[in-house]
Amino acid sequence: MVNNKTFVIAEIGVNHNGSLKYAKKLISSAKLNGADAVKFQTFNADRLTFKNTPKAKYQKKNSSRNETHYQMLKKLQLNETQHLELIKFCKKKKIQFLSTPFDVEDAKLLAKYGIKKFKTSSADLTDYFLHKFLSKNAEQVIISTGMSTLTEISKTLKLYNKKKIQIILLHCVSNYPCSDHSLNLNNITTLKNKFKLPVGFSDHSKSKIAAITAMGLGARVIERHITLSKKMKGPDHSASDNPKQFKNYVMSIRNNELILGNFEKKLQKEEIEMRKVSRKGIYYSNDLKNGKKITFNNLFLRRPWGELSIFDIKKLIKKKLIKKVKKNQKLKVNDFKK
Numbered sequence: 037m038v039n040n041k042t043f044v045i046a047e048i049g050v051n052h053n054g055s056l057k058y059a060k061k062l063i064s065s066a067k068l069n070g071a072d073a074v075k076f077q078t079f080n081a082d083r084l085t086f087k088n089t090p091k092a093k094y095q096k097k098n099s100s101r102n103e104t105h106y107q108m109l110k111k112l113q114l115n116e117t118q119h120l121e122l123i124k125f126c127k128k129k130k131i132q133f134l135s136t137p138f139d140v141e142d143a144k145l146l147a148k149y150g151i152k153k154f155k156t157s158s159a160d161l162t163d164y165f166l167h168k169f170l171s172k173n174a175e176q177v178i179i180s181t182g183m184s185t186l187t188e189i190s191k192t193l194k195l196y197n198k199k200k201i202q203i204i205l206l207h208c209v210s211n212y213p214c215s216d217h218s219l220n221l222n223n224i225t226t227l228k229n230k231f232k233l234p235v236g237f238s239d240h241s242k243s244k245i246a247a248i249t250a251m252g253l254g255a256r257v258i259e260r261h262i263t264l265s266k267k268m269k270g271p272d273h274s275a276s277d278n279p280k281q282f283k284n285y286v287m288s289i290r291n292n293e294l295i296l297g298n299f300e301k302k303l304q305k306e307e308i309e310m311r312k313v314s315r316k317g318i319y320y321s322n323d324l325k326n327g328k329k330i331t332f333n334n335l336f337l338r339r340p341w342g343e344l345s346i347f348d349i350k351k352l353i354k355k356k357l358i359k360k361v362k363k364n365q366k367l368k369v370n371d372f373k374k
Contacts, residue, residue, distance in 0.1 A: 040298070042251060042289050043236070045134065045155075045259040046071035046282065050112040053270050059118070060125055065279045066262055070286035073132035075155055075259070076122065078142040081109040108271065116145060123149050134178075140169045147173050155259075158182030158210045158238075161192055171195045176202040178257065180238050182210035186230060193231060204257055205231060207250070208238035212261075212275040216243055224253040240275060247285065248292050260285055317342025318349055318367040329354045335367065342366045 046066035052059035059076070066074045089105040114122070119135075126133035136155045137143035143154065143166060152175040160166055161184045170177050177196070181189055189205070196203055207224045219241055228235045236257025237250035247258050261276035277285055303311065316337040324334060331353060337346060344367065355372045 041072075042255070042293055043073070043257045044071050044286055044289060045073045045075050045257065046262040047075050047238075047259050047276075048262060049075070049077050049272055051261065051263045051268070051270060051272055051276060052076075052112075052114075053268065054112050054114070056118050056121060058264060059114075059122055061264060062262060063122070063125055063129055063131065065264070066282070067129045067131045069279055069283035070290065071131065071262075071282075073134050074126060075134040075136065076114065076119075077112075077138070077157075078119065078135045078146055079109065079113055079138040080142065081106055081113055083141065084109060084138050112270070119145065120149055123151070137166065139163070140165050143169050143173070152176065154178070156180060158184065158208050162188055164195070167192055167195045171197065171201065174201055176204070178204045178206060178236070180206045180208045181227065182208035182238070186226075189227075189231070193233075198233070202234075204234045204236055206236045206238045206257060206259060207255070209240060212240050212272060213242050214240040216241065216246075219243070219246055221246065221249050221253060224250055224255055228254050244288075247289055251289065251292050251296060258289060312341050314339065315341035315345075318344055318346060320361050320363060320365050320367060322363050324357055324361045326357055326360050328357050330357065343368055 046062070046069075048059065048062045048066070052062060063074050085106050087104060087106045123133050132153070133151070134153060134155050135146055135151070136157050137146055138157065138160060146154065152173075154170055154174050154176070155178040156163075156166065156170070158180040161179065161181060167177075179189075179192065193203065205227045207221065207227060209218050209220065211218065221237070224235050224237060227233070234256050235254055236259065237247065237255040238259040239247050239250070240261070247255075247260070250258065260282065261272055262282045263273045263276035263278060266274050266276065266278055316339055318335055319338055319342075321334055321336045324330065328334075335349065349367070352367075352369075352372055357371055358373055359371060361367075361371060
């Protein structure tokens, strides 16, 4: 369950480059720099794509142009033993392990090792079989909504019993990196109002304020790619944060939590002294004798603050004074009979 704290996911994805050593370094870095969870991708290239499927434009730019989409994925997939090792390592580091399964078999592998919380990709929002499996086996599903319509999201959500499974929708624009003009963060409000579910933001932007803006719109979960170095070879490294960048990113989120505060309207500590100085008190406008019934004409407002506000004074109007009072004297409750 996502609490009032913003839940930060360090998206490792395939930035381990198929190396268990790199994967563990990324987990350690994510934990050190303030993430609540790390997320991997669980897939089998032979089931995911045909061997002649071309790469996406950004993948061609950031990895070998001579390999196919299949060949790239084959090098980046993690086997079952590696998954188990990473799950154990996350427990050791006390950081939540998450992964995105790309089909039912991938989800079964994760479930086999006790994973109950899943994250699905924007690409698979319309994978009926995957979501049907998760609807029967998950406790929580975080669903990315990039490349999708409200109708598609609605149809997928109908597969879930939202009383039994916590669903979180992530606003996402599926480009790496995503330009500012296409972020359209107001969709966070659209998702929240339309589906009455917790919402978050999968941040692929270059912007320094996108996550902060998303939080202000109600995002409870923020996901961000992390890498050991932006210069490493691989499809996602250049659009990811290095450890220093990710640390600053998380710090800005935590600072923004303090700024946003909570929904309880109450006096802040700094306001108490200011209230005494700047609020107006109630004063007598002339000398009055013992036994006099007061009216509003006998009173005026002026700084500094007194015991009562003008809204409290109605109950004292026409009551008799039990003592003499002087002009410009501050009105007090004990000036009157109880």
